[in-house]
Amino acid sequence: MNSPRLLQLHRDSDGAAEAAAGLLLPRAAVPPKFFYDAQGSALFDAITELAEYYPTRTEAGIFAEHGAAIADAVLARTGAAPVIVDLGADNCAKGAALFARLSPQRYVAVDISAEHLAASLAKLQREHPALDLVGVGLDFAARLELPAGLAGPRPLVFYAGSSIGNFDPSAALELLRQARTLAGDGALLIGVDLVKETEVLEAAYDDALGVTAAFNLNLLRHLNTLLGADFDLHQWRHVAHFDRAASRVEMHLEASQTCLVRWRGGQRAFAAGERIHTENSYKWTPRGFTALLREAGFAEPRHWTDARGWFALFVTDA
Ligand SMILES: C[S@@+](CC[C@H](N)C(=O)[O-])C[C@H]1O[C@@H](n2cnc3c(N)ncnc32)[C@H](O)[C@@H]1O
Known part of the structure; x- marks a missing residue:
């Protein structure tokens, strides 16, 4: 039997600076590739x-x-x-x-x-x-x-x-x-x-069981590991909506209360209702x-x- 060959051309730590820079944007945004640590991949499969x-x-x-x-x-x-x-x-x-x-x-x-x-x-x-x-x-x-x-x-x-x-x-x-x-x-x-139709699209990104919400929130858990951040996942909620003009479903994480998040080399205060944009799906x-x-x-x-x-x-x- 053969064995799979594995070539590692990317290290998790390679993305740390990019994720931190996204958190500091005037409208915070972290690209969807940061969903995918091992737990994020398992949640996507679900x-x-x-x-x-x-x-x-x-x-x-x-x-x-x-x-x-x-x-x-x-x-x-x-x-x-x-x-x-x-x-x-x-x-x-x-x-x-x-x-x-x-x-x-x-x-x-x-x-x-x-x-x-x-x-x-x-x-x-x-x-x-x-x-x-x-x-x-x-x-x-x-x-x-x-x-x-x-x-x-x-x-x-x-x-x-x-x-x-x-x-x-x-x-x-x-x-x-x-x-x-x-x-x-x-x-x-x-x-x-x-x-x-909007209803079909929005349901696909905001399911009744809350699996997509968990997948979105897992990005914060991944950032806690990757950046040494201290996101408290209880303070954030999943938001998904279809923007027909832009022809894309957007996913965000919304702070439900004021919070200060710290990570190695940076920090940011979020007001209640402020969002981190985590995914576009055109x-x-x-x-x-x-x-x-x-x-x-x-x-x-x-x-x-x-x-x-x-x-x-x-x-x-x-
Ligand atoms: C939405 S899932 C789709 C998985 C599968 N191909 C399917 O169709 O069900 C996206 C996959 O792409 C991977 N991925 C996302 N961004 C990536 C990137 N920038 N480079 C390499 N892989 C990426 C994720 O880890 C994940 O496995």
């Missing part, structure tokens, strides 16, 4: 099981219905037995679901949450003992670049779950340009959440995302959606 969280189920439904056509479109570009590079691989479940149709020669799972990734790959190797598995601990928001040769000349770059929505349109364009370079002569397969139209892919240099985007038009999977050459 979110994907919630009744309100339609993206994971809807994306899987599109694969179930159109998997053969999607695989044909991918293999026409990559050739047989591609290297799959899974960006934000999390528990690797979506990447592994591609194995039956694509028979990859190597699976490269990339994630900032390296501890969670290592555990997921160890489990995956037991299920696929002969497959070449590589885990890369990387913050691709800083730069999406892999060690030479790892992806090969014609990989499939796979970016599922509409994580691209965490980037504002100009940052998404920059990340897609880097994905295009990484894809070389291969292909990109990317999941994109679409504009829909919702696209098929036409808008097609235009973005073209602007990033992808020539012939095709896409498949579910019957309700809630989610889309795009395949495009590089």
